[in-house]
Amino acid sequence: MDLRFDEISLTLRGRPVLHGVTGALTAGEITVILGANGAGKSTLLSCLAGLRKPDAGLVQLNRQSLHAMPPQERASLIGLLPQQADIHWNVNVRTLVALGRLPHCGRWGLGAEDEAAIDAAMVAADCAHLAARKAQRLSGGEQARVLLARVLAGEPRWILADEPFASLDPAHQLDAAACLRAAAAQGVGVAVVLHDLTQAARLAHRVIVMKEGAIIAAGPVGEVMNPAVLEAAYGVRVHAGQDAEGAPLIVPVARLP
Amino acid sequence: MKLNLTLLASLLAALLLSLMAGRHWIAFDNWLAGDLQSLIVMELRLPRACAGALVGMCLGMAGAAMQGYLRNPLADPGLFGVSSSAALGAVISLFFGYAVQAWLLPVFALSGAALGMATLALLAGRSGSLILFTLAGVILASLTGSLTSLLISLAPTPFASSEIVTWLMGALVDRSWDDVRLALIPAVLGMAALLRAAPALDALTLGETAARSLGVDMARLQWLIVLGVGLTVGGSVAVAGIIGFVGLMVPHIMRPLVDDRPSALLIPSALAGAILVVLADSLVRMLPSGSEMRLGIAMSSLGAPFFLALLFRMRREVA
Numbered sequence: 376m377d378l379r380f381d382e383i384s385l386t387l388r389g390r391p392v393l394h395g396v397t398g399a400l401t402a403g404e405i406t407v408i409l410g411a412n413g414a415g416k417s418t419l420l421s422c423l424a425g426l427r428k429p430d431a432g433l434v435q436l437n438r439q440s441l442h443a444m445p446p447q448e449r450a451s452l453i454g455l456l457p458q459q460a461d462i463h464w465n466v467n468v469r470t471l472v473a474l475g476r477l478p479h480c481g482r483w484g485l486g487a488e489d490e491a492a493i494d495a496a497m498v499a500a501d502c503a504h505l506a507a508r509k510a511q512r513l514s515g516g517e518q519a520r521v522l523l524a525r526v527l528a529g530e531p532r533w534i535l536a537d538e539p540f541a542s543l544d545p546a547h548q549l550d551a552a553a554c555l556r557a558a559a560a561q562g563v564g565v566a567v568v569l570h571d572l573t574q575a576a577r578l579a580h581r582v583i584v585m586k587e588g589a590i591i592a593a594g595p596v597g598e599v600m601n602p603a604v605l606e607a608a609y610g611v612r613v614h615a616g617q618d619a620e621g622a623p624l625i626v627p628v629a630r631l632p
Numbered sequence: 633m634k635l636n637l638t639l640l641a642s643l644l645a646a647l648l649l650s651l652m653a654g655r656h657w658i659a660f661d662n663w664l665a666g667d668l669q670s671l672i673v674m675e676l677r678l679p680r681a682c683a684g685a686l687v688g689m690c691l692g693m694a695g696a697a698m699q700g701y702l703r704n705p706l707a708d709p710g711l712f713g714v715s716s717s718a719a720l721g722a723v724i725s726l727f728f729g730y731a732v733q734a735w736l737l738p739v740f741a742l743s744g745a746a747l748g749m750a751t752l753a754l755l756a757g758r759s760g761s762l763i764l765f766t767l768a769g770v771i772l773a774s775l776t777g778s779l780t781s782l783l784i785s786l787a788p789t790p791f792a793s794s795e796i797v798t799w800l801m802g803a804l805v806d807r808s809w810d811d812v813r814l815a816l817i818p819a820v821l822g823m824a825a826l827l828r829a830a831p832a833l834d835a836l837t838l839g840e841t842a843a844r845s846l847g848v849d850m851a852r853l854q855w856l857i858v859l860g861v862g863l864t865v866g867g868s869v870a871v872a873g874i875i876g877f878v879g880l881m882v883p884h885i886m887r888p889l890v891d892d893r894p895s896a897l898l899i900p901s902a903l904a905g906a907i908l909v910v911l912a913d914s915l916v917r918m919l920p921s922g923s924e925m926r927l928g929i930a931m932s933s934l935g936a937p938f939f940l941a942l943l944f945r946m947r948r949e950v951a
Contacts (some may be wrong), residue, residue: 434633450847461839463703476837478847479935525838529846 376402376437378453378564383422392418393588400465400562405555409568410585411609416568417458419585420535422552423566424455436533450478451570454531457567458538460518465511466597468521470497472497475528493528499554500524501547513627519627523551533564540574552578572613576623577601582610606631635889639903643685646910653914676806683807683815684913685906687872690819690864692896692905695879696886697826700833700894701857702762705887709879712765712771714862716871717748719800720776720783726796727783737799738870745818745866748772749858756858760850761838767788802873802928804913815867822863823902829856830895837894875928875937878905884942905922 376596378400385393400406400423408416420426422434425441434441441449447583454475454555463470472565475496485493497503500523505513510521519542534555538550555578559565569575575582575596582599585591587610600623605613613626618624651673652658658677662669694709701707709715721744722737730736755768780800787793830852835843844850868875883897890896909927914932916925929944 399782421841424845426841446844446849447847450845453845455842455845457837457839457841457845459841463835463839464837464887464894466837466892470893473836474835477831486838515916525842576933627663 376532376563378423378441379435380419380423381433381435383419383429385418385427385429387418391588393422396585396588396590398583398590398593399482400535400564401581403559403562404580405455405559405567405578406581406583407569407579408565408583409570409572409575409605409608414585415588415609416545417537419620420455420537420568421522423451423533424535426455437621438509447478451529451532452531453535453543454526454529456526456536456539458541460542462518462522465509467506468502468508468510468513469497469506471510471521472502472524472528475525478529485503492530496524496527501550504542514543514628516547519543519603520547520551523554523592527554527558528543530631531563533566534558535566537568538570539567540569540571548574570603570632572600572625572627573623575591576625589609598624635900636903639900639907642902643907643910646907646914647685649701650684650910650914651677654917670696679809679812680804680807680913681910683812683871684804684910686812686815686819687804687868687875688878688906689902690815690822690868690905690907691875691878691909692882693823693902694861695881695905696883696894696897696901697829697833697857697860698879699883700836700897701829701853702766703836705884706880708876709861709865710874710876711750711773712752712769712773712858712861713776714745714748714752715869715874716773716776716780717751717864718742718745718866719874720744720780721747721778722799722869722873723783723796726799727787729792734808735810735814738811741870742814742866744776745862745869748776749862749866751856752862753855756854758851760854765854798926799873800928801926801933802875803924803926804872805924807871811871815871818863818867818870819883822860822865822867825856825860825863826898829853829860830898832856833894840848861919873928875909875931877931877938878908881935881938882908 381397383393383396385607396419408419410416423428428442439557473493474487476492480489497506500520502520502524505517505521523539539553543551555565579596581594583590584595584599584604591607592599602613602615611629612629612631614626616624654677657667658673663673665669691709698707698709699705717876722741725737725740752768752772755771756765776869783792785794787796832848835846835848883901886897886900886904890900913927913928916930919925
């Protein structure tokens, strides 16, 4: 089981955003996508979610073209957590999380299985106690957890998350990371766009580093996340070390001239 | 479900009231007496009440669907120019005098709505983009609006222009079973299209990207909305002319009762729209004015204070 992308290229408004990008996500692993602003990370994620069709190249899920797949089937396999947290109507939190079941439920609404998945997702994302609250009245961090629960509720085989920790406090960042690890442990393939290098090094099994629409490095986290690659990607000098327990600690120190 | 049943019961009560109400109050006992009074109830008031309920249902549901689709609580089914295209169709039939045949005017209005829908779909293209769609609607509305004004100014006789202007104000006077029958098919088809769009409207709560990732086909959704709004609004303009504010007001009132869920809003808005139009139409018949007040005018005069109250409430929230 893998989500494979071969030589995909995409031009948006006359600007090449992706060119000749090749790689794969593996089930049961967390792949972190790194790169400076505008490197093409979010665009790659939306190609992998089947929302953008590349001008050239192919995205394949289990050797089947993603763009030939019926939208509902694709949606039941791939859950996308977009960077922008849109909540347009002031619905109850549980109603919002239940939207994650849309690709699964038939015309007659939610069944017992759906309800169980919604409950489990809300517990996993630590928002069960918010169930009866109005979604628009929550804080930014609470909304982010609810939206993560929405993705988990769909029980996708693949989770694509664009900066999922951006508005979370440290405790909930750890919780959300644990959520993604737990999903991966159950065989879900996870791709996460991150900016925090330490977090990336601790969360990832594999890393894809992008620059100007191309992949400059990809592979197991230990091989890829070295100062040379990160300096090339971001144009900053990084300090890479370890904390007392031997876990990686990567801190950007200064801009390179 | 409980809400829908309550609304349905209220609609039946409103319909009964509207059979009794009018220049002359006709109590229930006299409905089936077989005399002139029962003739008024069965041949004049019953079809008129049914036409009113149908128009209200169409406008209420179209408004709820539009607001859900555009994720804007101030969107109105008139926004996309389908109602003004339908009106243009009707005005053409009045201008050329085809409306002497009673059934031709609604047919022209429906054709206008259909042409409007086709233009809208052509202009918006196949991307399913909301901005393109709204812009196409604004273009259509301004074009049909200006053509309607042109026809009024070029009307061959003062009588024709006054007839057009009066018709545009919207009314349910003298509507027969033929009118109800004619609007029923587009209304039912349109509401079915909107109900099919319901789950996708819910998904749009999360924004367009998340909705698409949940399997919503935006181009298909746009088709369902164009068809649904076009048929319901076209049908209602064909029967009653332009009646504003129903599609704007009713979803507003119903929204808090259904946990703000766009899909759950459709049926309650249809029922409440029907209640509102039937009651307002009963009211204009009971007003002791020389000639009957036009329903469209009555509705707009309800709209202003409603939105004034809304504005004051929002000002308090903002402050």
